[in-house]
Amino acid sequence: MTTTTDLRPPRTTRRTPRRLGLGVLALLVAGCAGLVHGLAHDPGHVTDGAHPSPAEPGPPGTATGLHPELERRFLAAQQAAAADDVVLTLTSGLRTAAEQQELVDEAVARYGVPEAYRWVLPPEQSAHVQGLAVDVGPTEGAYWLQQHGPDLGLCPTYANEVWHFELLPEGATACPEPRPDSSWAW
Numbered sequence: 514m515t516t517t518t519d520l521r522p523p524r525t526t527r528r529t530p531r532r533l534g535l536g537v538l539a540l541l542v543a544g545c546a547g548l549v550h551g552l553a554h555d556p557g558h559v560t561d562g563a564h565p566s567p568a569e570p571g572p573p574g575t576a577t578g579l580h581p582e583l584e585r586r587f588l589a590a591q592q593a594a595a596a597d598d599v600v601l602t603l604t605s606g607l608r609t610a611a612e613q614q615e616l617v618d619e620a621v622a623r624y625g626v627p628e629a630y631r632w633v634l635p636p637e638q639s640a641h642v643q644g645l646a647v648d649v650g651p652t653e654g655a656y657w658l659q660q661h662g663p664d665l666g667l668c669p670t671y672a673n674e675v676w677h678f679e680l681l682p683e684g685a686t687a688c689p690e691p692r693p694d695s696s697w698a699w
């Protein structure tokens with residue numbers, strides 16, 4: 514017999530997983546991805562103890578479908594970029610396995626094997642399918658995030674993809690050295 518009672522403390526207000534706000538709209542100045550309109554926006558800074566848990570995909574409910582910590586950090590980065598007069602947009606976030614497979618098929622058709630494998634991961638290896646990766650744009654925004662992402666908990670993970678970022682690993686204080694490309698997974 515199971516006794517899976519929800520032991521949520523009665524008076525805690527520590528975490529509000531789905532706080533929707535409108536403040537973020539002010540950040541979405543030009544050419545922004547429609548995906549992120551109307552998202553929750555935490556005006557505070559990254560707090561200690563807010564380490565991501567990549568083993569636990571985010572609950573459904575974030576506007577992007579991304580892991581909530583990744584969504585939060587991306588929005589914080591977008592705000593910081595805007596303060597530098599740099600536009601930072603989300604060009605690709607969560608993908609279904611079928612969508613990822615389409616990208617694989619397209620890359621193989623276009624570049625052939627093994628070159629395609631340097632640019633795209635199989636669905637079962639892709640952090641995008643787990644809601645744990647973001648591709649950002651435009652080019653200036655991607656380079657801005659290359660420079661500032663590590664301080665905001667967003668790590669470039671492939672040296673050949675300046676636009677692709679994942680969460681700073683749990684417990685890490687600095688981003689790991691990026692892999693040269695995605696060919697390790699094949």
Ligand SMILES: [Zn+2]
Pocket residue numbers: 641646647648676677678
């Ligand atoms: Zn990517």
